[in-house]
Structure formats: structure tokens, C-alpha cells
Amino acid sequence: MATVPPVKAVYQTAAEPSIDPTAYVLAAKDGLSSLNLIIDSIHCPSCIRLIEGNLKKLPGIKSARVNLSTKRLFVLWDEALTPAKAIIHKLDELDFPPTPFNPALLTSASEKEDKALLRAMGVAGFAAANVMLLSVAVWSGTDEMGPATRDLMHWVSALIALPTVAYSGQPFFRSAFAALKARSLNMDVPISLAVLLAVGMSVSETLQSAKHAYFDASVMLLFFLLIGRYLDRRMRSRAQSAAQNLLSLRAIAATVINEDGSRTSLPVEAIETGMKVAIAVGEKVPVDGRITSGKSELDTSLVTGESLPQIAETGDVVFAGTLNLAAPIEVKVTARDDQTLLSEIVRLMETAEQGRAKYVQLADRAAQIYAPAVHLLSALTFAGWWILGDGGWHPALMNAVAVLIITCPCALGLAVPTVQVVASGLLLKRGILVKAADGLERLADADAVVFDKTGTLTEGKPALINQASITENDLQLAASLALHSKHPLSKAVLKAFTGKPIPLTDIHEEAGQGLEGYLNNQRIRIGNRHWCGLDQSTDENETVSELWLSSSDNKLVRFTFTDRLRDDAVEAVALSARYLGSAELLSGDRKAAVTLAAKELGLKNWRAEANPKDKIIRLEELARENKKVLMIGDGLNDAPALATAFVSASPATASDISQTAADFVFQGNRLKPMIEAIAIARKAKALIFQNFGLAILYNTIAVPLAMAGYVTPLIAALAMSGSSIIVTLNALRLRLSEKES
Numbered sequence: 039m040a041t042v043p044p045v046k047a048v049y050q051t052a053a054e055p056s057i058d059p060t061a062y063v064l065a066a067k068d069g070l071s072s073l074n075l076i077i078d079s080i081h082c083p084s085c086i087r088l089i090e091g092n093l094k095k096l097p098g099i100k101s102a103r104v105n106l107s108t109k110r111l112f113v114l115w116d117e118a119l120t121p122a123k124a125i126i127h128k129l130d131e132l133d134f135p136p137t138p139f140n141p142a143l144l145t146s147a148s149e150k151e152d153k154a155l156l157r158a159m160g161v162a163g164f165a166a167a168n169v170m171l172l173s174v175a176v177w178s179g180t181d182e183m184g185p186a187t188r189d190l191m192h193w194v195s196a197l198i199a200l201p202t203v204a205y206s207g208q209p210f211f212r213s214a215f216a217a218l219k220a221r222s223l224n225m226d227v228p229i230s231l232a233v234l235l236a237v238g239m240s241v242s243e244t245l246q247s248a249k250h251a252y253f254d255a256s257v258m259l260l261f262f263l264l265i266g267r268y269l270d271r272r273m274r275s276r277a278q279s280a281a282q283n284l285l286s287l288r289a290i291a292a293t294v295i296n297e298d299g300s301r302t303s304l305p306v307e308a309i310e311t312g313m314k315v316a317i318a319v320g321e322k323v324p325v326d327g328r329i330t331s332g333k334s335e336l337d338t339s340l341v342t343g344e345s346l347p348q349i350a351e352t353g354d355v356v357f358a359g360t361l362n363l364a365a366p367i368e369v370k371v372t373a374r375d376d377q378t379l380l381s382e383i384v385r386l387m388e389t390a391e392q393g394r395a396k397y398v399q400l401a402d403r404a405a406q407i408y409a410p411a412v413h414l415l416s417a418l419t420f421a422g423w424w425i426l427g428d429g430g431w432h433p434a435l436m437n438a439v440a441v442l443i444i445t446c447p448c449a450l451g452l453a454v455p456t457v458q459v460v461a462s463g464l465l466l467k468r469g470i471l472v473k474a475a476d477g478l479e480r481l482a483d484a485d486a487v488v489f490d491k492t493g494t495l496t497e498g499k500p501a502l503i504n505q506a507s508i509t510e511n512d513l514q515l516a517a518s519l520a521l522h523s524k525h526p527l528s529k530a531v532l533k534a535f536t537g538k539p540i541p542l543t544d545i546h547e548e549a550g551q552g553l554e555g556y557l558n559n560q561r562i563r564i565g566n567r568h569w570c571g572l573d574q575s576t577d578e579n580e581t582v583s584e585l586w587l588s589s590s591d592n593k594l595v596r597f598t599f600t601d602r603l604r605d606d607a608v609e610a611v612a613l614s615a616r617y618l619g620s621a622e623l624l625s626g627d628r629k630a631a632v633t634l635a636a637k638e639l640g641l642k643n644w645r646a647e648a649n650p651k652d653k654i655i656r657l658e659e660l661a662r663e664n665k666k667v668l669m670i671g672d673g674l675n676d677a678p679a680l681a682t683a684f685v686s687a688s689p690a691t692a693s694d695i696s697q698t699a700a701d702f703v704f705q706g707n708r709l710k711p712m713i714e715a716i717a718i719a720r721k722a723k724a725l726i727f728q729n730f731g732l733a734i735l736y737n738t739i740a741v742p743l744a745m746a747g748y749v750t751p752l753i754a755a756l757a758m759s760g761s762s763i764i765v766t767l768n769a770l771r772l773r774l775s776e777k778e779s
Contacts, residue, residue, distance in 0.1 A: 059122040074139035133216030158206040162261040165202035173254040199253040228442035289324035332367035444754035453729035456769035461722040469705035477701035480685035482719035490671030491625035500599035502534040610709040653679040
């Protein structure tokens, strides 16, 4: 038996691929590699099937996914079995030349293709107008015009139409040739066949000095097809990737402050950690960093979802993409351009957009049978009209051409991606990142919500609540000690104190007890009640946390803290009950604290002191009751529950593992947008089914009409293009519904 050479060996001697992908290969999980590419020439579901099907035949390919809306190809594979260049070679062979995924260049690439389509459309339109003038002359003077004059008119029409078809038909011909070369079919094959048949039939009629030729039909057909494709591209660009749109928020350059005080402007890609940059009023923050000088207000809506400006001063962290509104600031860089929060958000969005949701898979499977079905229906139409009709092969061929054109799966292929991209963009504006490909679908089906308490319904950090009963001197003394601890309660004391601390001596921390120091030989302590000498029998309020300040002269001052509810927690819980009908609290916190929180929130169903296993058990109980649970949590102990739930969400302040397990990540201090996302998901689901219905209705009506001879090729071209545009416009209605709400 002959042995098959390794893929790596085959491509070592092959011609160089169109690009060198080495620099763009990224490490992925389980020893695999990933590659992100842009393929500008894809435009229909058949292109997706052609690319994905051929790449998956290569050894070691675990996943190959193409997104029609964003034109992104994501490949996950074992590079030991197939080198990256082999993937590029395969794409080159399929005539889908890729370019490296560079979001900054996507707009210019898209504009280049738009201009090419416009040129082709302009040439076709000019030719169509002239050929139509000649055709009108032939039609109006059929009886009086002599054969020689009519032939001249037809040959002049041919001289205009043939080069026009050769030039303006290239967008369709190239795609069709690539599909046939790969022994496959896409929707440009029947379109190209229809145009060439119309032109070929016209040349044949002209050579035979027949009364009628169809150069006008072929050129007009091409003109309308190009109009449809251009409008389709423009409509889809309005529903373009939210991740790509995010990159417009990025600054292009940053003003670096050199060691000698001079300033230099550098592109953000050249900025390194440790550099210091100056940000003027009205400029976008170019990097992630910490303010070293100045105080200003920032528009942080990208990060927090809050529309109101936030005060930022020395020591505060700022993020790339936010806008400096009030005063100049200086920032020390803490992350390179590709490691900023903005870049991370983009990666999360791209991951979600590259996924395959179940509705997308359904649409893809339906689109797969279209191309062979189109040719079969066209052949049956030709045979039926030729055998049963009395007009000969002319009407049979024209009706077959109409069927080739009018039957197109583009509307079906666009039904889901356009809605998903629009919905993801709307959620992003609310500070919500969609991580899971099918997250929106599952969120739309959710009928119950389970909240964690700490860090989810609450802010996740204690706040001093009895400051009014504490003297300024006592607060100053406590803050002077708390300054030397990283304990959350110590941080809360420092946050409440705005003055200058008192110098203390011999400060040390007693593990699990508190802090001790001396002021003028007087011992000062801040810590738990027992360590500070409080009577053991004194009642302890379990609904709040506490610290005690004590001194050697018998001073005893109580500081009480609580983890406050988020500003909109009560409203969010009420909203979730309205949308889902069922809401409950599942917390690992103390019973007294959870009882108080449940009472304030108006939640009747709650459980305290629940460990991770308890939370999973409860979610499984709800699942057995046929509940589709939205779990919202943030702690490390919530990660298993987030992974178990039907759909899950986590705040941006959550632990990394919780964010990894969650399907959605929401920014800022507000919880309500996450609940409102349910309404967006449900509207998106409704629009997806509407799009499916529109695509099916279109084909159910259009195909029989074309087969019956009631549709000309020109009308078929208009109908086919119009169906794709209508589906895209329907997806964009989601934006309008949000503005109305």
C-alpha cells in the first residue's frame, strides 16, 4: 500500500503562499494553535461551506469557522500535523486568498471591495443604457427595418455587451470558478451560468440573423445583480462586527513624556509598559495605566456602561478607549496595546462572533442543499418547457435562466448572523459582553434567575455605615492604623477618611486579630472585639461587620460596615421577576446577612451558607422542574454553578475563573442592564424566526412563479437581491426597537 506523505513535507516544496502566517499563529488550549484571517471574497453561505469543508479535510484541523457578517476565518488545529502555510495554500487553491486579521485595516479592505463593485456596476449600467437604446430601435422598427440594419444593431449591441459582461461579471465569475475548481457549487455558479447563457444565446441568434437577441437582458441582468450585491454589502456593513466597531474607540497615537521632560508622539503599538504618557483634554486614553499626575473626569461608558463622567485622580487606574473630558493628566503605562482591557473586550466579542449557534447550524444545513437543488429545478424547468411548451427552446432557456437566478440561499444564510451581530453591538453599548456563541439564544429562553449576593447584588466591598456617630479624631486615629493593612475593612476605613494620618510608631499586625501601634507611648489597637478587650457577653450584630478601636486609656469605639446593595439591585430583581417570573437568592454568606438582603430586595426564595456543591444541587433541582435558569454570580465559588446553569452571567469585577465560566460579562456597578438584556435576546430570537420565515416565504412563492414562466431573468435578479436586503433590514429593526424602548 502506498504511503501518504505528511502534509508538512508536501508543502515544503510547494510555491510560497500568498501570505506568511507564521507571525499570526497564536497558542491555544491543549497544545493547539489558532489562526485568525480575513477572506474578503466570501459573500454567501456556499462560500462558507466550501472553505470550511475543504479545511476540515486537512490533518489535525479541530475547527474551521467562517463568519459571513465579519468575513472572519478562525482555525483551531494541531500545527504538528499541518503547518500554517498549508492552510494558506489550501485557501489560495480555492481562490479565497486570505489576509491576516488586522482590525485596523478592515475598513480600508472593505472600502476597496465596495469601490470595485461600484466600478463594475457603473460599467454595467452605462452599457445597459446604450444596449437598451439599440434594442428599443430594433423593437420599434421590426417591420420596417431591414435584416442588414437589424444585424448591425445586434452586432453593435454585442460589441458593447461582451466586454461589459467580461469585466462587470468578474465578481460572480471568479467565485463560481473557485467553487467549480474545488469540485463544489456555490450560488455564483447558477448566476454566472445564467448570464453566460443569455449572452451565448444572443450571439447565436445574431450569427443566424434572427429577429431577436438578448444582449439587453444579459447586461441589465448583470447590472441589477451588481446593484443587489452592493446594497447587500452596505446593509451588512451597518450590522458589522461589534468587535471591529470597538477598535474605532482606540487612539492612534500617544504623547510620551521622555525622561528629560520632552514629549514625543508614538503610535500606540510602540508604547511599552513603564512609559509615561500625557493625555490632553478631549483626547482618548491610548493605554491602560495609572494616573501619576492630575485630576480629571473621564467618559468611561466603554468600561462601566455608565453614561455619567467619572472622576479620576492620582493613583486611579484608567483604560484605553475612555475619553478625557476635564483636565490634562499624566499616566504610567501598565499594559501594551495588545494587552489592554479594550483589546481583551475585542477578543471576547470575536470569540462569540466566531461561534456556531444552533440557529446558524440549522441555516447552514438548509443552505447546503440549495446549490444542487437550483440546478435540478432549472434543468426540470428547461426540459418541461421544451417538451410541453410550444415556443421551442427560447422560452425554455429563458425560464431556466430565471430559475437559476431567483433561487438563492443568501437570505437564509443572513437570517441569523445579522441579528446576532446587531444584538451583540446593542448589548456592548450597555456594557455587556457576549462570550458564548449561543448565549443570546439561551438567554432568550431563560425563565428563572438565581442571584449570588456578594459582589453580584451587592458592591462586593464593605462600606463604613456609622461614620456619623464617630468623631473626626477617632476616625483619624483608626485610619492611621488602617493605612498599614490590606484588609477590606481597613480599606473601607481609609476610604471614609479624607484627612491626613497621624504618625504612629511600632506598628505591627496580629494575624487574625488586628493592628497595633503607639501614639506618645499610648497603645492603640483596631481589630476584632475580643482582641480589643470588649466584654464577651456584649451582643454582636451578625447583619453587619465590625471593627473596634481601643486604647490603653480605655477608649472603645465601634466601626460598623456592610456590603451595600448595588444602586439598582432592587429594581433589577423586580425586573427579573417580571421578565422571568421566578427569582431567588443563593449565597454562601451568613444567614443573618442574607436574610436582611433578601428582605430589602423583596425576594421570598433564598438560601444562605450555600457552598459550591449546594448551589449546583439547587440548579439541578430547578432543571428537573424544567426551569431554564439564568445564574448571575461573581465569586470563585460561583464558577461551578455558572458552568452548570442553562445560561450565566458574571460582573467584570469577578474572578477570572468565574468570567471564563460565564456566557456574559457585564461592566460597571449596575445590574439592571443584564436583566434588560433578556428583552434584547427575546427580540433577537423573534427577528431570527421572522428572517427564516421571510426566506422560506420568498422561495416558496418565487420559485414556482419562475418555473411557470411568470418571471423574467431581470425580475428574478431584482427579487433575489431584494430578499437578502429585506432580511438584513429586518435585523436592523432591533436597533430601532431599542431606541423606542
